[in-house]
Every structure is written in C-alpha cells, then in structure tokens.
Amino acid sequence: MVTGAAADEAVAIARARPALAVGLHLVLVRGRAASPPREVPSLVGRAGAFSDSPVRAGLAYQFSRRARAELRREIRAQLEEFRRTGLSLSHVDGHLHLHVHPVVLAILRDLASEFSIPAVRLPSEELAATLALDRSGVGTKFLHAVIFGLLRRHGERRMREGGIAFADRVYGLLETGRITEEYLAGLLPKIRAARVELYCHPAAEIPGEPRNGPPGSGPAELAALVSPKVKVAVEANGFRLTTPAGLFDDTRTPALAR
Secondary structure, three states: OOOOOOHHHHHHHHHHOOOOOEEEEEOOOOOEOOOOHHHOOOOEOOOOEEOOOHHHHHHHHHHOHHHHHHHHHHHHHHHHHHHHOOOOEEEEEEHHHHHHOHHHHHHHHHHHHHHOOOEEOOOEOOHHHHHHHOOOOHHHHHHHHHHHHHHHHHHHHHHHHHOOEOOOEEEOOOOOOOOOHHHHHHHHHHOOOOEEEEOOOOOOOOOOOOOOOOOOHHHHHHHHHOOHHHHHHHHHOOOEEEOHHHHOOOOOOOEEEO
16 A cells, blocks of 8 residues: 555565565555545545545446546556555555456556556455355355456456456455465365465554454464465465466466465
8 A cells, every 4th residue: 555654664674575576555445545635636535535435436436537537647646656666566456456446447457568567456266165164244255256256257358458467266355354274274175276366464463553354353364374284285285375476477386376
C-alpha cells in the first residue's frame, strides 16, 4: 500500500532484503489516495480517503464516466509511487480485491507495458475443496465463489490482452483469516494445478496496532506458514516454494507462491 502509514518502513525492509518479491497492493477503497483530493473528487473526500464501502465504490467505477477517468489517474499515481521506490514490481493485487473490478482490470491492461506489470492476482479456488476442510460460513463462501468466479473469467481475457500473467489457482479468499496449519496441510493434497498462489495475512500481534483480521488470526496464519508439517505437505505433493516472479518461469515443476 504505497499510501499506507507504514509504507516507508515497508520499503526500507524490502530494500534490505533484495530476494523478497514485492507487489503493489492497489488501494481504491478503505484507504487514502495517492492523488491530491482536488484531482480525484469523485473518488475521495476532502481528506483524501476513499469510500469504506466496496459496493458503493464499485458501482461508481462502473457507471460514472467522471469516476472512471479519475480512477485511471489514481491507478497511474499509485504505480508511479511504487516505481519511485526503486523496487522491482513482482505483481499487482488490491485491497478487498477491488482490483478485479472490470474497469480496474482494463486500466491495468492498458498500463501494463508502461509500468512493466508482470502479473496480477485473480482469485480462483474450488468451493468444494474449502468446504471439505471447513464448513463455516457456507453462505458467504458460496457467494464469493460465484462472484469471483465470474470476475476471474472476465479477468483472464483482460490479462491475456495485456500480456499479463496470472496463476492457475489462487487460494486465500474463501478461508480468509483462517489459513491455519490444519487447513494448509489438508488443502495441498487437493490442489490440481501447476502454478498456484497462496495469500494470507500473517502477523505478530503488537499491543496498540490495528489487526488485519479476527483476533488471533495473524499469529495463526504466521504459524501455518512456518509450520514443519506444512513444509512436509508442500514437498510430499510435489510443489516447490517460489516468489510471484518465479511462478511464471519456463519450468513445468508445480510451484506455489506465498
């Protein structure tokens, strides 16, 4: 998040770890714009903050010509802000997945060559596999599977038009906040794809810092990522761990990007 409160610290950490792949987490809802408010008044309030409602923001981006023009300006501004860090862009994803909105994907396609966008995250996971491991929140999971399944199919066409890569499967949406050791160990044998992306929100909870999920979810997801049991499951199912950049090389070895 190039406009996030900890952006400078994140950039410093990334520069100190050159092997770390870093992407742009595009913010178009529940966050601050990179553009001055006077340049994108249809998108933000006077303080420069986007709407807190993904639905309201998505409708504006779809049906307001003025908002769409300002949206292009803002996406360019965030890409330019990332470029100024000097970091290599590994991929683009988005806050609350608003980057898979058809209008946003069209803009990313148009800007792909100018900003060297190599890959974009397109959520894609099997509802049945998730429910076999955890049947909580069935209604929400079903709704997300339908909506993001449709967006995925549209997104595949847009990304191919722009020469932008995307993974065969992307896991994390349906079980958001609950990517535990048990879930990953159960999921890995069910995956039937070669290029797979896994995302979650690992964290060490610090008093006074806001959480990015339910209480305890950050430490649980962090524990899952460093779990010896999960490492064994990765190797047993023929995957190799890699970065988003390594996910789209020319090899045929199944790869899992974290």
